[in-house]
Amino acid sequence: xxxxxxxxxxxxxxxTEGGPETLRLLVRDQHTRRLLxxxxxxxxxxxxxPGICPAAAxxxxxxxxxxxxxxxxxxxxxxxxxxxxxxADATRRNPPSPSPVRALLLHPFIGPWAAEALRLLGPGAGxxxxxxxxxxxxxxxxxxxxxxVAAARAGVPYALRLTAYDGVLTLPSLGALRTGGSGRGxxxxxxxxxxxxxxxRRSGETDVVxxxxxxxxxxxxxxAWTPAYALPGLVPGSTAVPLDDLDPYRTARGGPRPDxxxxxxxxxxxxRKHWLHTWSGTAAALGLGGERRLxxxxxxxxxxxxxxxxxxxxPDGAGGSCSGTRREAFGAVLSSAPGTATTLAxxxxxxxxxxxxxxxxxxxxxxxxxxxxxxxxxxxxxxxPYDGLLQGAYSHLAxxxxxxxxxxxxxxxxxxxxxxERHARYQAQVGAVLPALVGSSDLTVRGRRFVDRMxxxxxxxxxxxxxxxxxxxxxxxxxxxxxxxxxxxxxxx
Numbered sequence: 001x002x003x004x005x006x007x008x009x010x011x012x013x014x015x016t017e018g019g020p021e022t023l024r025l026l027v028r029d030q031h032t033r034r035l036l037x038x039x040x041x042x043x044x045x046x047x048x049x050p051g052i053c054p055a056a057a058x059x060x061x062x063x064x065x066x067x068x069x070x071x072x073x074x075x076x077x078x079x080x081x082x083x084x085x086x087x088a089d090a091t092r093r094n095p096p097s098p099s100p101v102r103a104l105l106l107h108p109f110i111g112p113w114a115a116e117a118l119r120l121l122g123p124g125a126g127x128x129x130x131x132x133x134x135x136x137x138x139x140x141x142x143x144x145x146x147x148x149v150a151a152a153r154a155g156v157p158y159a160l161r162l163t164a165y166d167g168v169l170t171l172p173s174l175g176a177l178r179t180g181g182s183g184r185g186x187x188x189x190x191x192x193x194x195x196x197x198x199x200x201r202r203s204g205e206t207d208v209v210x211x212x213x214x215x216x217x218x219x220x221x222x223x224a225w226t227p228a229y230a231l232p233g234l235v236p237g238s239t240a241v242p243l244d245d246l247d248p249y250r251t252a253r254g255g256p257r258p259d260x261x262x263x264x265x266x267x268x269x270x271x272r273k274h275w276l277h278t279w280s281g282t283a284a285a286l287g288l289g290g291e292r293r294l295x296x297x298x299x300x301x302x303x304x305x306x307x308x309x310x311x312x313x314x315p316d317g318a319g320g321s322c323s324g325t326r327r328e329a330f331g332a333v334l335s336s337a338p339g340t341a342t343t344l345a346x347x348x349x350x351x352x353x354x355x356x357x358x359x360x361x362x363x364x365x366x367x368x369x370x371x372x373x374x375x376x377x378x379x380x381x382x383x384x385p386y387d388g389l390l391q392g393a394y395s396h397l398a399x400x401x402x403x404x405x406x407x408x409x410x411x412x413x414x415x416x417x418x419x420x421e422r423h424a425r426y427q428a429q430v431g432a433v434l435p436a437l438v439g440s441s442d443l444t445v446r447g448r449r450f451v452d453r454m455x456x457x458x459x460x461x462x463x464x465x466x467x468x469x470x471x472x473x474x475x476x477x478x479x480x481x482x483x484x485x486x487x488x489x490x491x492x493x
Contacts, residue, residue, distance in 0.1 A: 014449065029362065037118075041140075041143075044121040046058070068147045071147070071156055075102075101154050111326075142249070163188060164186065165248075166185065167187070170248055174216075189201065197209060244304070244305055261307060261310075262309065265336070280341070290401070301352065306335065307336045310322045321347075325354045357394050364446055368444065371387070393430050397458060427474065
């Protein structure tokens, strides 16, 4: 049974906060949903029929699933297992860290992979032919890669065959083998694991030997192997954060991409050094905005996905940046290369609010508004649906709080002035949309309590206003944005 959300947690989250128990509640719920999704994929494949999931693909899926189960038995979640106590009791204490095998199964990209697999295997999927007939098998092959990594992490010896697609075989959390293929080609790769050493064999090619490392990544001398890369934990003792530019499910596959996001980036050594340099100051920058901002990043951030610089940016990324989250990939933040540690800290504050609110919305119905896009939001040129307005206001409110605290804590005048400017802009933007949020008749009882807590935070921030010039410019900016929006859309809220 999925846990209930206590009033204390709803209050904390409405204030854009979240104590340790509240954050753990969100994480545990999302992890439970991730494991249920994994099981749903297996059930969907069993029910799909040979016209969608051929017998050979189903047999292979069962074998991969059995290998995953064996790996988990050898390396359990904790001393008593994941279901040894009610979820409500478990959130009252610090749960044990997941084993490497379980952490692999809870990785953010399991969500988008499972969503695609269910779309291909679900009741709405008809019989496939030609190139499309290979798509379910291609999706299910991801389970084989997970099983190979999980079994290696658990010390299970094996010999199996995996398929590289489009010239790449990605082993989640370990790295990727470049097979030299291109287009939509497929290459069979024999994988043998013995005592922490993987041997990857392709017909007519030299064997690639890969040695597992603790945590993320695996080392090899072969030029064909690219190891997974991870940034150090934000604070001493915290888990390393993968900087993943390899996994095929790290960004949306096919279909439209939000126009605010660029495509995925492939990193070279210079790019990784830049990320590491910026990352090294991010914890301090988060701390200036309050310890809870650092704590929520440590708890909720499980992966960073580098994006290319958006169109119009300079050669060094100057002049533009973008970031985002994916609801189905809880714990992952997508971002172009940040210019400074403060920029990255603000990105994490912004995006992790979306993570929190999306996770809460999976557990609690906050409103029953339709998806009609009709609301003004001063941070977007297009009309927004109510849920989008709530998401945007929530993240901007957290940024207003973050930059106010940063301004009050700053010692250098130039940094203090820059923080006040950002605070004033976000505070004015949120103030412009709060009436539409509060006045909605679509709010549920708990949703109204949540929005009321947001109003309380906005009023508290107003008790320490920014310098007058910043406030005046922010007000003028929002007024200009509303005037332009009205001219473009002429919609009445």
